[in-house]
Amino acid sequence: xxxxxxxxxxxxxxxxxxxxxxxxxxxxxxxxxxxxxxxxxxxxxxxxxxxxxxxxxxxxxxxxxxxxxxxxxxxxxxxxxxxxxxxxxxxxxxxxxxxxxxxxxxxxxxxxxxxxxxxxxxxxxxxxxxxxxxxxxxxxxxxxxxxxxxxxxxxxxxxxxxxxxxxxxxxxxxxxxxxxxxxxxxxxxxxxxxxxxxx
Numbered sequence: 001x002x003x004x005x006x007x008x009x010x011x012x013x014x015x016x017x018x019x020x021x022x023x024x025x026x027x028x029x030x031x032x033x034x035x036x037x038x039x040x041x042x043x044x045x046x047x048x049x050x051x052x053x054x055x056x057x058x059x060x061x062x063x064x065x066x067x068x069x070x071x072x073x074x075x076x077x078x079x080x081x082x083x084x085x086x087x088x089x090x091x092x093x094x095x096x097x098x099x100x101x102x103x104x105x106x107x108x109x110x111x112x113x114x115x116x117x118x119x120x121x122x123x124x125x126x127x128x129x130x131x132x133x134x135x136x137x138x139x140x141x142x143x144x145x146x147x148x149x150x151x152x153x154x155x156x157x158x159x160x161x162x163x164x165x166x167x168x169x170x171x172x173x174x175x176x177x178x179x180x181x182x183x184x185x186x187x188x189x190x191x192x193x194x195x196x197x198x199x
Contacts, residue, residue, distance in 0.1 A: 017151035022142045029197030030135070031158040033093070036190025038166025039173070040100065043107070043183035044121070046174050051112035064118045065125035072129030077137075085134035085141070090198045092131035097191035099124050104184040 017023045044065075048058040080088050099120055106116055143151040173182040 029194035033194040034162030036187035039170035042170030043180035069125035076130035077133035080134040085138035093195035
């Protein structure tokens, strides 16, 4: 690392967004959660297809996830205004941690049916829909105006890096174990880490 780069990093910790403990916790939790989300994105198709579920079941389960996620985003915005973004994010993380734990159990039993996966995926998607708007509105409560733009950029960078690492970890776990259990387990743990960082 060059001297100039080292100075910029040092300045970020001394006076930038990274100097704020709450921001560091949030960014770290979001980084972990993003890695888990992309492990989930690898593990769910593998769970369905490796248990002879077929593409129709996979598409239906993905729709069960996607529709509630989209529908509940505006609801999440209203609830974040009413109860506060941190409270809503914490609730959504705890809910998804439990639900992905259920998926881990189903993967260990090699269970892939619409009856079991559909409602679980729908609730996980709903939790994501509630979480997203709150995650955008919490930043101004953590950082002052002088640090907000840099904080948003750093948080986005953490999410982007997580989106690159997550599929690699999920794919490696599926390839090594031949099952999606470990990848779901990583996702459940990542939600727990995010919830602890919020708490």
